[in-house]
Amino acid sequence: MSPPETLVDKLDSPWLGVVLGVAAVLGMLTVNVLFLVWLERKVSAWIQRRMGPTEVGPFGLFQTLADMLKLLSKQLITPRHVDKPLYHLAPLVVFVPVVAAASLFPFSAGLVLQDLDIGLVLVFAFGGLAFVGIFMAGWGSNNKYALLGAMRSVAQNISYEIPLILASLSVVLMSGTMNLAKITALQSERGYWFIVLQPVAAVIYFIAALAETNRAPFDIPEAESELVAGFHTEYSGMRFALFFFAEYSNVFIVSMVATVLFLGGWSGPLLPGPVWFFLKVYALVGLTMWVRWTFPRLRFDQLMSFCWVVLTPLAILNLLITAFVARLV
Amino acid sequence: MGFEQILFWLLALGVIVTSALVVLPPGGKNPLYGALLLIVSFFFMSGLYVLLFAHTMAVLQILVYAGAIMVLFTFVIMLLNLSKKELGDETRTIAKGVGVVAVVALAVKTALVIETQTLNIPAKPLPAGFGGVDAIADTLFHNYLVPFELTGVLLLVAVIGAVVLAKRTL
Amino acid sequence: MDPNYAPYVSVLACSIFVLGLGAVILILNYMLGPRRPTREKGIPYESGDEPHSKPRQRFSVKFYMTAILFLVFDLEVVFIYPWASKYSDWLKDDAFAGIAFGGMMVFVAVLTLGLVYEWKRGAMEWE
Numbered sequence: 001m002s003p004p005e006t007l008v009d010k011l012d013s014p015w016l017g018v019v020l021g022v023a024a025v026l027g028m029l030t031v032n033v034l035f036l037v038w039l040e041r042k043v044s045a046w047i048q049r050r051m052g053p054t055e056v057g058p059f060g061l062f063q064t065l066a067d068m069l070k071l072l073s074k075q076l077i078t079p080r081h082v083d084k085p086l087y088h089l090a091p092l093v094v095f096v097p098v099v100a101a102a103s104l105f106p107f108s109a110g111l112v113l114q115d116l117d118i119g120l121v122l123v124f125a126f127g128g129l130a131f132v133g134i135f136m137a138g139w140g141s142n143n144k145y146a147l148l149g150a151m152r153s154v155a156q157n158i159s160y161e162i163p164l165i166l167a168s169l170s171v172v173l174m175s176g177t178m179n180l181a182k183i184t185a186l187q188s189e190r191g192y193w194f195i196v197l198q199p200v201a202a203v204i205y206f207i208a209a210l211a212e213t214n215r216a217p218f219d220i221p222e223a224e225s226e227l228v229a230g231f232h233t234e235y236s237g238m239r240f241a242l243f244f245f246a247e248y249s250n251v252f253i254v255s256m257v258a259t260v261l262f263l264g265g266w267s268g269p270l271l272p273g274p275v276w277f278f279l280k281v282y283a284l285v286g287l288t289m290w291v292r293w294t295f296p297r298l299r300f301d302q303l304m305s306f307c308w309v310v311l312t313p314l315a316i317l318n319l320l321i322t323a324f325v326a327r328l329v
Numbered sequence: 330m331g332f333e334q335i336l337f338w339l340l341a342l343g344v345i346v347t348s349a350l351v352v353l354p355p356g357g358k359n360p361l362y363g364a365l366l367l368i369v370s371f372f373f374m375s376g377l378y379v380l381l382f383a384h385t386m387a388v389l390q391i392l393v394y395a396g397a398i399m400v401l402f403t404f405v406i407m408l409l410n411l412s413k414k415e416l417g418d419e420t421r422t423i424a425k426g427v428g429v430v431a432v433v434a435l436a437v438k439t440a441l442v443i444e445t446q447t448l449n450i451p452a453k454p455l456p457a458g459f460g461g462v463d464a465i466a467d468t469l470f471h472n473y474l475v476p477f478e479l480t481g482v483l484l485l486v487a488v489i490g491a492v493v494l495a496k497r498t499l
Numbered sequence: 500m501d502p503n504y505a506p507y508v509s510v511l512a513c514s515i516f517v518l519g520l521g522a523v524i525l526i527l528n529y530m531l532g533p534r535r536p537t538r539e540k541g542i543p544y545e546s547g548d549e550p551h552s553k554p555r556q557r558f559s560v561k562f563y564m565t566a567i568l569f570l571v572f573d574l575e576v577v578f579i580y581p582w583a584s585k586y587s588d589w590l591k592d593d594a595f596a597g598i599a600f601g602g603m604m605v606f607v608a609v610l611t612l613g614l615v616y617e618w619k620r621g622a623m624e625w626e
Binding site for chain 3: 018019021022026071072073074075076077078079080081091092095096097099100103104113114115116118121122141142143144145151155158159161162165166169172173174176177178228233234237238239241242304308309312313316319320323324326327
Binding site for chain 2: 124139
């Protein structure tokens with residue numbers, strides 16, 4: 001069996017292919033993150049009966065771009081007594097794995113930068129690296145809010161990672177592969193999406209993904225009223241922007257994983273693959289925004305016990321029932 | 330020297346340097362630096378796995394060590410948060426002595442191995458699907474089913490042990 | 500390049516590229532932004548007050564309990580990955596299907612016992 005053709009294979013020089021491919025993924029991610037931030041502000045404004053950004057560009061569309069350029073010209077403040085290596089490296093340690101994870105997704109049939117047999121595992125592994133960066137930021141900042149925010153953030157993220165992965169594995173059980181392109185192709189072939197067979201897993205995944213991305217009702221790590229800005233309290237300028245970029249990229253990535261696993265990725269009638277892919281991703285992103293601006297915040301103890309007492313056992317049960325039913329059929 | 334060899338030597342050098350820095354300063358002075366350097370060392374190690382075509386192991390290595398073990402280490406460091414005073418230095422000389430003995434023993438052993446072993450292992454063709462997830466699954470469930478179940482028991486003991494130890498201070 | 504590791508070299512190259520780009524962005528910001536540090540800017544932010552104690556204090560043992568639980572379940576997940584992706588193939592072989600299902604059943608049951616134990620002992624209750 002010959003490996004499926006990837007973007008890198010199509011070019012003569014593999015190195016040029018990698019650089020161009022990464023640049024393309026990064027560009028895609030940047031455009032989407034800028035749009036996502038604008039969308040979030042518009043959605044929140046709409047829910048709260050405000051206008052949101054209106055000044056820069058039509059409907060304030062270029063507001064985020066202007067904000068980014070502004071941040072680029074701001075002073076990088078380094079507070080005294082920070083742990084220098086950790087403090088300076090943390091934004092990069094959070095930023096790099098996120099982009100690397102985004103480069104693993106199939107945006108259409110054959111339109112994938114890196115087609116790996118264990119793509120799904122690698123996405124989760126890159127997600128796990130962010131914990132290290134968050135902790136470095138919290139510890140390095142020499143700030144009570146930052147350290148407490150980082151500790152809470154890491155504790156929450158590791159807890160919700162378990163049901164997240166277990167729910168994804170219910171789909172792997174049915175597809176028999178962890179290659180993201182093959183999981184999509186399989187759904188396209190069979191003519192149904194895995195959410196039909198795995199509705200419970202999809203719900204578990206969605207709840208856990210909200211917590212993974214630190215979004216309301218699970219946004220305790222950065223609860224403004226308690227912890228100022230959480231682990232990135234002491235960061236300014238582009239250092240802050242890198243954290244912010246990673247945060248919104250994460251929202252985008254968990255939605256992409258959900259699209260591939262549960263919603264059939266790029267498969268769909270009439271419209272071309274990438275259109276379907278991004279339509280589905282944005283439907284999920286819209287849902288997370290709706291949830292964020294509608295539900296109140298949970299308490300930290302409620303959040304932790306909900307994960308371990310409800311969500312994780314449910315995910316395990318779902319996995320075992322899937323295996324059992326697969327045996328009967 | 331081919332691309333693969335250059336990669337190997339770079340990765341191997343990375344493993345050795347970062348591992349040494351875990352126990353030497355800055356890792357030896359600050360436990361958090363030690364833990365972080367250990368992660369970097371595991372990264373280089375997983376690169377070596379990839380060169381051995383064991384790519385699943387490489388990714389799992391990153392997942393488990395950079396994710397779980399690292400978090401555990403940092404949380405323990407935060408839990409204890411020992412200052413330099415509390416750490417003390419009374420066992421320093423003994424530890425150093427033991428360390429030197431261990432290094433010498435390792436060097437002698439390595440020299441003996443290189444002396445006796447002719448490293449001309451004939452190259453065998455790899456079985457199909459080597460290093461993939463399916464190959465690991467087959468080995469695990471066909472050849473090592475009992476050790477696999479016992480691993481579960483071992484992990485259970487770890488959880489119970491942690492609860493019992495922590496309960497005293499809860 | 501050997502196809503067995505070529506994609507991973509590509510992932511590595513990708514990461515290095517992004518790392519360089521991130522560094523360039525930060526350096527650009529450093530050159531473009533003003534540099535006028537004052538004493539007040541350098542104080543750790545505590546809503547305007549002068550900080551009165553060191554931030555790096557001891558943390559609750561609950562964090563440690565969570566980490567242990569995560570570690571154990573992360574390892575469980577590591578074993579489930581290969582099993583899940585191979586399971587549908589094993590089902591085709593009737594003789595082995597029982598072992599494939601029962602083996603994982605026992606493994607997961609043992610670990611869930613640990614979760615129940617920790618829950619019963621109240622180690623998961625955050626006050």
